[in-house]
Amino acid sequence: MVRFDKKATRLYVLDTNVLIHDPTALYHFDEHDVVIPMTVLEELDKHKNGIREIARTARQIIRALSDLTNQVDFQEIQQGILIPKLSGETGRLRFLCYQDLKPLDNMEDSPDNRILAETCRLREERPDASVVLVTKDINLRVKAAALKVPVEDYLNDRVFSDSDTMIEGAKVYVPVGLDAKGLWGSLNVEVKVERLENHTFYQLSGIMPHDWHVGMLVSDGENGAEFEAIVRELGPSSARLELLTNYRHHTGVWGVHAHDSRQNFTFNLLMDPEIDLVTIAGNAGTGKTFMTLAAAFQQTLDFKQFERIVFTRVPVPMGEDIGFLPGTEEEKMSPWMGAFHDNMDNLLRNDDGESSWDNDATRSLIGSRVQIRSPGFMRGRTLNDTFLIIDEAQNFTPKQLKSLVTRAGRNTKIVCLGNVGQIDTPYLTANTCGMAAVVERFRDWPHAGHITLTSVERSRLALAAEELL
Template sequence: MSENQAKKPRLFVLDTNVLMHDPTALFRFKEHDIYLPMVVLEELDKGKKGMSEVARNVRQTSRFLDELMGHVSQETISQGIPLNTLQFNGSTDSVTGHLMFQTKPVSQDLPLSLPGNTPDNNILATALSLQSDYPEKRVVLVSKDINLRIKATVLGIRAEDYSNDQVLEDVNLLYSGLDEVAADFWEQHTKELESWQEEGRTFYRVSGPDTQSWYPSQCLYLKGDEGFQAIVREKQGESAVIELAEDYSNPKHAVWGITARNQEQNYALNLLLDPELDFVSLLGTAGTGKTLLTLAAGLVQTLDLNLYREIIMTRVTVPVGEDIGFLPGTEEEKMTPWMGALMDNLEVLTQTEGGEWGRAATEDLLRSRIRIHSLNFMRGRTFLNKYIILDEAQNLTPKQMKTLITRAGPGTKIVCLGNVAQIDTPYLTETTSGLTYAVDRFKNWPHSGHITLQRGERSRLADYASANL
């Protein structure tokens, strides 16, 4: 790209899927102008019906456009509507660009290599025409459709993905919840060291250079003879209070018959069983024990400790393969086929003594305190004293994640489980997933915890397949 091209003001042509994904994309381009082809408005009109997240976003986009066009003249529409005239969720003062619509036929035909009158080809023809009509601007097509971006690049049109919703540039930068302290940790932090015990728990107040980079509820560990496992409980200026983690790998401390098989699982149980943490997120590949640990901790706190009235389990109903169509029955019956992970783990947790009768009685007891709900009916609800497990959370958008978490009432704990490497929702990536968004936004809140599970513990076959397939 030449230096003159880089200095030109940009004219962004938005694809329909950008506005379906984020209605506020209209206000995300600051000083640059936005252009909406007529075919985009037609596609928005077709997608406005329904109760899906996409339909809601389309309706919100239409409301934004309607407000922007209120009381403006035809001349203003032709020249471009100022985008800073509308207030949304704050201020748009930094938005100085204009919104332009297609008001005349396309002046340039597509090459013969792209025949047909498809919406994508219409958008490409519009972008080519804009390059001729606005030589002083740098025309950029913004789309979440990879194939459309490829075709645009082939035709000489600058194309970009919509990246404003990215939480991180690289998913490898995502907060892991685990930090190994330096080998000389005690030497560096013993000058103002305080230690005490409360109700059998051991605490240390440390001051030193490492404390600045710690987060609340972060898991710390040190290897070697002086090794330890601890959790950050409080941060005050340059000092921090850490608590030695409970050892759940010891059978004496088993949680509903389950013991931690590795360091990360031990930290996970510490976070899940902490009543001061209202939000816990567990990331990990298949077989790392996310669902089993979460369910075991939930059963102990619901049935033994009576901290919660019941366990609610939910997940996004996005199929891995072909959709099997509509399912009969009530809400819970419709969700049952999606809850195979719950049933598999309940089978592990109900392996009690007493034969078939004892196992059946235990299963009936557990099922009476475990409810299965669909995410589709969460809006407007408030959950009081509930232990909510959100499985496959990587398939949620940030907006859906916010909708779910804001349902929590007093005494409710939400646990989000997922693997950002297995996203099934279209146009959602590792860096734009609602799970990534929640982990990043909650890491500074003292009542939340996060840990990334590393080692698979399902079986040697599953571990080998996860690593080699």
């Protein structure tokens, strides 16, 4: 990359391959303006047809641009469309359309050369700004440098974390330093405690924190918390909190115990009959599937609250597809259910480390209450008395997840598990996946709860991989 001086005002001209590489690239240039040449729009139009990944990505980009242009008039498009962001300064989206564009001397007419010509024309029109071409094409970067056009590689693509796109579902007041106030020191409220039918409630009166919402965890520590509660009711000047059950030591769920506040809150959401929809996010190895299966088996086999457990996930490969699979629906889904079998093997281990999951009698008993289903065959069904587990929910579109959640009938609990950092569906992003949509839409519904787990339980190698890769 050629070094050059940048002015305060910058215009970043994006090549087609940048948008194909990262469909959210528009939002990664801070307060600077993003420019899309007409040549790029024409190339996207050529790529949009088909079922390959590049076609799906092109259609996603076109839809995103359409959403931005649908909200403004022609004058605003000419002046630049404000790029929406959650926080910080925002730039504008501009389109380059030259009807009298002259090709560069001694260069053939090609998309790359037209983008170079459009960038050079824009530099002449905007001497007050740094006009920078951004492309993943190495040869185009070399040609731009030869023509003394400022050029950069696109290096802003990064792995999204769950907290980038979704609420965490928890507010942990950890005292740090000598002047730290902690939970009760941070709240300017009056507290009234009442006990009803083995449940303890805290009625708060005063100014409520703006980042609280119904169904969230409020705790005074991550590991050794003395106060852990769920927000049951919330208003501008009042809130009603219910103390959580402690699943850390003697009281476990199917032999599984919580290690910190977030895991304890997860078990409370999973075991609470008042919560119909639970969404659990977190990096790989945080125990999402393990804890959910433990709660499902305790409520189905021990407490008889549900008649069956249905486990489903979208059959999307991480790499190349292995082709069609023979057998019944469950046999076809078996390769995608490695996480289910691994967790069952761990859940059924005794004190000597031996697992009974390979025992035919055990498999027959549990198999009679567990159904492994493909989401493609769930439409039209009504699931009564069912504990439905939707694994890898980040790979579903919002419409697909809606079709699954609306299967819920009488006495049915639905649990969505996912991590937006592991999206394998080509045309979905962390902001557009079904998991993020469900968390946002059900945020204030009193019968839904969400939590983002942070402690990796798998191994120190898994923890290091999440942090370093």
